[in-house]
Amino acid sequence: MNFALVLIPMWVLTTALIVTIIEARPEPTISTTSGHILLVEEQPIIQFSAKMEAQSPGLPEVRVIHHQDLNKRILIALIVASTLLGGILLLLSCCWIYRQKTSKHSNEKTQRTIEVPKGTPLSALMVEFNSLRLGSRKGSVVGFNYQLLEAATNKFSESNVLGEGSSGPVYRASFDGKFIAVVKKVDGLRQDAEREFENEMNWLGKIRHQNIIRLLGYCIHGEARFLVYEMMQNGSLETQLYGPSHGSTLTWHLRLKIAVDVARGLEYLHEHCNPPAVHRDLKSSNILLDSNFNAKLSDFGLTVTSGKNKENKKLSGNLCYVAPEYNLDGKLTDKSDVYAFGVVLLELLMGRKLVEHKAAAESQSIITWAMPQLTDRSKLPNIVDCVIKDTMDLKHLYQVAAVAVLCVQPEPSYRPLITDVLHSLIPLVPMDLGGSLRIADCVVSA
Structure with a gap:
């Protein structure tokens, strides 16, 4: 509401009122005798009247106006005008405060929790869920009622368990048989569970990117915390590489596509996210694959703003993913994700x-073992996964x-930026997989 548009007309009306009062005052009476102008002087009425009668007995009586009456009228007009303006300002202030409260209440209402009365059919719950989800503003996170999640997971039955994450079990949820999530x-009794739960909600609630998992909602029930995500049909990269298939479904070009997708997700966090972020827990189990093997980053419980070193130095479950500088002295930058x-x-x-476990008391990092062979072109083809060996240029x-x-x-200074990494890998991925490589350029070397 623009106060100036209301105050200006009121000020004009008040000014006109004052001018009218001033112009309505009586003018002093002026008499002339023989071409001479008699001026009215401020003298006592008795002395002035006697003098005039002595000098000109035939002249009309001169009226004397006191300025005190005029000043009183002006003062009253100013008081009335000020009171009127003050009342208008007070009214406008009340309207503005009411409007702010109404707007705040409306925003809170868009993020309300779905209430589920006992015995309500799941189809009816989905109607309410869809209306709320579609009506909420971008960036908001929907609050699920516990009964809704319980019904969608068949009371969190073991048959719906998809796996075991670092923070707890992961379930398949079917909402009315049409919407799968x-x-x-999240185990609420685990140390730092509440902080990681809030951190993940804060980050994923505002991030929208094709290579970052989409958070659909949350639920708080007693000590337990639940996070609801979009369904990723092909599970994690870790499962694909080391599960029953042993990577047989991942061709050379498909693996490069996954690498490019992960790099794009990291580039968004490092370069385009506001504020810039460091994922801090990137590993194959936190890279999820949809039905078309599009890769998306997940698990943002440890994500921090770039440039901030946290006192809590909790690391990834596998130290092989942790940058040496962070492991030693807690230095954390975007190069840690690289x-x-x-x-x-x-x-x-x-x-x-x-x-690799070579002996009972000895284990060797695959990075330490592979590094000399990665830089030797004659030995490099021998350490490539047998599934993709001899299938690439x-x-x-x-x-x-x-x-x-x-x-x-x-x-860290020797590592490239993730943007440079992305630009190096895109030309190696076919165009139909999101790269810039033309199929005619793919020359398979034996």
């Missing part, structure tokens, strides 16, 4: 777990290996 249970990306790229290249293989070696350099 994933429900992750190091973890390099490790994931090596997994895609070799199809091996990051730690050797020049492309050398280039991917070189990018991986740069990303896992111990010194």
Whole structure:
């Protein structure tokens, strides 16, 4: 509401009122005798009248007006005008406060929790859920009622368990048999669980990117916390590489596409997110794949604003993904994510777990073992995953290996920016998979 548009007309009316009062005052009476003007002087009425009668007995009586009456009228007019303006300002202020409260109440209403009375059919619940989800503003997170999640997961039955995450089990949820989602249970009794739960909601509630998992909603029930995500039909990259299929469904070009998708997600966090963020927990189990093997980053419980070093130095479950500088002295930058990306790229290249157990009391990091062979072109083809061996252009293989070696350099300043990594990998991915490589340029080397 623009106060000036209301105050200006009121001020004009008040000014006109004052001018009218002033112009309505009586003018002093002026008499002339023999061409001479008699001026009225401020003298006592008795003395002035006597003098005039002595000098000119035939002249009309001169009236004397006191200025005190005029001043009183002006003062009254000013008081009335000020009172009127004050009342208008008070009224406008009350209207503005009421409007702000109404707007705040409306925003809170868009994020209300779905209330589920006992015995309500699931189809009726979905009507309410869809109307709320579609009506909420961008960036908001829908609050689910516990009964709705319980019904969608068949009371969190073991048959609906998709896996076990770092924070708890993950369930498949079917809403009315049409809408499928994933429900992750966060153990509220676990240390830092509440902080990570709030952190993930804050980040994913405002992030919208094709390579970052979409958070649909949340639920708080007693000590338990639940997060609801979009369904990713092909699970995690870790499951694809080391599960029953042992990476057989991941071709060379499909692996490069996954690497490009992950790099795009990280580039968004580092370069375009406001404020810029460091994922801090990038690993193959946190890279999820949809039905078309589009990769999306997940698990943002440890994500922090870029440039901030947290006192809580909780690390990824596998130290092989953790940059050396963060492991030693807690230094955290976007180059920490680049190091973890390099490790994931090596997994895609070799199809091996990051730690090999050679003896009961001895284990060796796959990075330490592979590094000398990655830089030797004669040995490099021998450490490639047997599923994709001899299916790629050797020049492309050398280039991917070189990018991986740069990303896992111990010194952060030697690592490239994720944007540079992305630009190095896009030309190796076919156009139909989101890259710039033309199929005619794909020369398979034996």
